[in-house]
Amino acid sequence: MKKVLILGGGFAGVQTAIELQKSNQFEVTLVSDRDYLYIYPISIWVPVRNAEFNDVKVPLADIRRKYPFELVIDKVKEIHSADHQVVCENQTLKYDYLVVAFGADKMKHKGIENTLSICGKPEVSLAIRDEIDALIQKGSGKIAVGFGGNPKDKSAVRGGPGFELMFNIHNLLKKKSIRQNFELTFFAPMEEPGARMGKGALPMLNKLFDRYQVGKRFGKKITGFEPGSVVFEDESKLEADLILFIPASAGHSVLQASDLPLTEAGFIQIDNFCQVRGLPDVYAIGDIAAIEGPEWIAKQGHIAEFMGRNAAHNIIESEKGTSNKKGYQEHLNILCVMDTGDGAAFVFRNSQKSFLIPMPVVGHWMKKGWGTYSKLTKVGKFPRLPGM
Ligand SMILES: Cc1cc2nc3c(=O)[nH]c(=O)nc-3n(C[C@H](O)[C@H](O)[C@H](O)COP(=O)(O)OP(=O)(O)OC[C@H]3O[C@@H](n4cnc5c(N)ncnc54)[C@H](O)[C@@H]3O)c2cc1C
Known part of the structure; x- marks a missing residue:
């Protein structure tokens, strides 16, 4: 059997491992530096104590029980495609096919250590929770939530979880009857953050900012962070006891020690079939790839998953010697249930249409339901529904 080596245990890598294992035609090995899949979309509830950290994790061992791929817990250090080799901290691995899926790094900002990010390492959600708890204990404070851009790759921006976190914090403080003692402000360098979600999104976001009395600082470049403040290009500052900032994604640092073709922003160059340009036996999928x-x-979890499914299909077809390959581009869309803690909005955009459906109360429970569905399907305890 040919060996497929999958690097990364996120949505993209796990989906490829499941599909290839189901085909029973390959020796599949997945390498991850954590022993669990982290369901990022539901991690926004950890800081507001609406979910436990462990509820957001799916142990890779549980996924393996249903789809018995080989699992290696190790850190990838270098990829040498010319030698079909991957160097990890504790071993060097060989492959016939390689699937690169270990996500992205973050843009570096001056003074970033003065901020916490819900899109960083999973454990940071606990640090955010502790900081919010401390402010609640104190009874008052200023909280700033924002996100940044990557001028070299617009698809690397991630704002949705910032909006969700801000609205969830508002509702948490309201429930505790202390909302009036807090100043909440959202900041972003774009004039219209959220505009990429389509026509309906901006009026809805503005309505929520007004209804929840969240201040706005939009359209000014962020030059850095200081203890207790965000600094903008005109030297004005936004003061806050807690700064929750999502830097845009940047190419993974391991790729700098590898021989794969990269874009200027540091993401892996692929074709429509997720094949790395010039390397027919190497695929790159999910946040690590240039879309x-x-x-x-925008780079999203469901895109990572369908790229994973396509990569598996295309590897299987390559082995059969057919040209029956599946591309990712015609399926590109934005799809999310943006949670507010007391409801949600269903957002959809593709090249033909865009719409947003407000779903008070029920939307929140739909997202909760999706979280459970997502975890159960990964371990094979619930069938995957078409399109979900
Ligand atoms: C807070 C948050 C909320 C989100 N909400 C949504 C949403 O509602 N809807 C949606 O569609 N998308 C959402 N996203 C985006 C989505 O989660 C990502 O697009 C998706 O996780 C990308 O999957 P991936 O497998 O490419 O990368 P990741 O999920 O980042 O997985 C990368 C994997 O590689 C591993 N790894 C990293 N470096 C190494 C290394 N050197 N060696 C070995 N292993 C390594 C990591 O441990 C991880 O297991 C959200 C993201 C965040 C952060």
Whole structure:
């Protein structure tokens, strides 16, 4: 059997491992530096104590029980595609096919240590929770939530979890009857953060900011962070006891020690079939890959998953010697249930249409339900529904 080596145990890598294992035609090995899949979309509830940290994790061992791929817990250090080799901290691995899926790093900002990010390492959600708890204990404070851009790759921006976190914090403080003692402000360098979600999104976001009395600082470049403040290009500052900032994604640092073709922003160059340009036996999927598509496109979990499914299909077809390959580009869309803690909005955009459906109360429970569904399907305890 040919050996497929999958690097990364996130949405993209796990989906590829499941599909290839189901085909029973390959020796599949997945390498991850953590022993669990982290379901990022539901991690926004950890800081507001609406979910436990462990509820967001799916142990890779549980996924393996249903789909028995080989699991290696190790850190990838270098990829040498010319020698079909991957160097990890504790071993060097060989492959016939390689699937690179270990996500992205973050843009570096001056003074970033004065902020916490819900999109960083999973454990940071606990640090955010502790900081919010401390402010609640104190009874008052200023909280700033924001996100940044990557001028070299617009698809690398991640704002959705910032909005969700801000609205969830508002509702938490309201429930505790102390909302009036807090100043909440959202900041972003774009004039219209959230615009990529489509026509309906901006009026809805503005309505929520007004209804929840969240201040806005938009359209000014962020030059850095200091203890207790965000600093903007005109030298104005936004003061806050807690700064929750999501830097845009940047190419993974391991790729700098590898021989794969990269874009200027440091993401791996792929074709429509997720094949790395010039390397027919190497695929790159999920956040680590450079996605080509309309200017509004964003890297998302469901895109990582369908790239994973396509990569598996394309490897299987390559082995059969057919040209029956599946591309990712025609399926590009934005799809999310943006949670507010007391409801949600269903957001959809593709090249033909865009719409947003407000779903008070029920939307929150739909997202909760999706979290359970996502975890159960990964361990094979619930069938995958078409399109979900
Ligand atoms: C807070 C948050 C909320 C989100 N909400 C949504 C949402 O509602 N809807 C949606 O569609 N998308 C959402 N996303 C985006 C989505 O989670 C990502 O697009 C998705 O996780 C990308 O999957 P991935 O497998 O490419 O990368 P990741 O999920 O980042 O997985 C990468 C994996 O590689 C491992 N790894 C990293 N470096 C190494 C190394 N050197 N060696 C070995 N292993 C390594 C990591 O441990 C991890 O297991 C959200 C993201 C965040 C952060």
